Ligand SMILES: [Fe+2]
């Protein structure tokens with residue numbers, strides 16, 4: 240299939256949709272692997288919010304692109320280099336600390352993005368943002384409370400959280416290398432970055448987590464469909480059925 | 490004591506509910522703990538066979554439906570652990586019994602799920618059988634158990650439907666899909682029927698359980714109800730029940746059926762099914778890998794929650 | 799180890815104006831977690847607009863032995879129920 244997008248708006252929304260989808264898939268991996276039942280259910284809830292968010296965004300994108308394709312085709316038929324999610328959300332569930340740190344770093348960013356999108360000229364995007372911001376507010380609270388528990392809990396939980404942070408931080412830089420498309424739909428990108436930094440720094444400081452210095456990295460941008468090596472296996476699992484049985488309807 | 494025992498007997502006789510603080514015979518309590526914890530473990534272990542396809546669900550819709558369904562099962566396990574806790578056993582103790590293989594769970598979950606059609610068959614047959622059983626248990630004599638069944642049955646209402654919906658998609662899809670649907674039915678039919686337990690004559694705990702109204706209907710009775718409901722549903726799909734003896738008996742109004750492979754049933758119950766080891770290992774791994782999280786939460790609470798210590 | 803794991807009773811108010819209803823319990827290690835776990839467990843199908851959680855061990859109940867002393871004396875106070883009183887037929891709004 241041909242997956243070229245005519246509109247800059249759909250290119251922009253695709254970044255958020257793909258980010259939601261891949262994070263949802265990662266969280267779904269935690270189902271039946273949570274630290275206790277209540278938290279297992281909580282992680283599934285966040286995953287469901289994100290799948291729903293991705294689906295709504297894909298629907299908007301398909302409409303903008305005159306229904307050239309369907310949401311499921313965007314999910315199941317694109318190849319690795321045609322996905323435009325943050326590398327942050329591809330990172331694996333090494334342990335519960337990774338899950339929480341990844342979620343927290345994502346939610347602080349997503350909160351700022353969807354707050355900006357309340358000003359969108361596209362009424363569907365505004366409506367969706369209003370709904371999504373409530374989900375993010377909750378998930379952000381949930382993740383932040385866990386950062387607090389893990390940061391202040393035991394020596395082991397602090398060091399596991401620190402180690403997750405140290406690994407994951409290198410996928411932050413690209414988030415704020417906003418391009419012209421981003422800047423068309425996000426009116427104040429500098430503020431998004433400064434707010435993100437302010438909250439992360441404050442929370443880390445409060446809960447004994449160090450924000451290590453990350454050197455400038457030679458990493459290619461997610462906006463051009465570049466990924467970490469974790470993306471391929473995730474997609475091959477996710478897309479298996481529609482690719483193995485191209486004629487089947489599900 | 491006699492006063493309490495008389496009160497207990499009166500509750501059972503009049504079809505009222507026994508509540509946690511009421512006096513109850515020690516055997517009643519033990520029997521309930523055994524049944525409820527087994528039911529709870531079944532819900533939790535039952536997350537795994539469906540979890541096997543969760544990440545491969547073939548549409549955005551299917552992904553969300555399946556995740557919400559598996560999440561419900563986690564909730565059911567949790568409600569049931571709560572019920573057992575009112576009888577004087579902790580969730581930690583029950584999990585330990587599961588890990589030591591002192592507590593059992595339904596043998597159906599020891600079968601592997603091999604194709605996407607199995608997600609249909611599990612929802613349709615396994616949840617279907619569970620619902621027949623759980624509807625009957627809404628009238629169980631232990632109040633918290635009965636109330637949990639009401640809540641669970643309400644939540645279950647979409648589980649069987651989503652399974653049947655997959656079966657419809659597959660049965661009326663491509664020839665390959667239909668083949669997967671028949672294959673799934675072939676593999677899950679008999680194990681699903683055996684979920685109701687051994688024949689009444691061979692069921693060790695059944696008669697006492699019926700007298701105390703913990704169980705309200707016999708294994709064979711419930712199984713027959715399930716068969717009668719399910720055979721026409723299979724016919725609609727154009728699938729063949731893998732039992733040549735299945736036939737509507739005009740006199741009784743029920744479907745006759747062949748005998749099951751009880752040797753396999755007991756062998757799987759006793760730990761020798763295709764996935765027993767894997768199911769247990771998965772649960773243990775999640776539990777022990779995350780011990781540090783629970784320790785952190787405890788330590789954090791100890792430092793900060795002085796008001797409710 | 800894991801000593802902080804506690805059981806909390808959960809009460810849900812379906813909508814403003816209705817009484818809080820006991821719906822079950824959940825495990826949690828601290829207050830914030832308890833209220834969140836209650837939300838995940840008991841309001842997934844829009845069952846509530848408000849939640850209370852209370853540590854189970856903080857609930858005080860009447861000892862079983864005293865139940866008859868506590869409750870039976872109310873049984874013969876029929877005059878507390880409106881049906882005890884006879885009102886001539888034809889009299890309205892009473
Ligand atoms: Fe269930």
Ligand SMILES: [Fe+2]
Pocket residue numbers: 562616619645648
């Ligand atoms: Fe179910």
Ligand SMILES: [Fe+2]
Pocket residue numbers: 532565619623
């Ligand atoms: Fe069940």
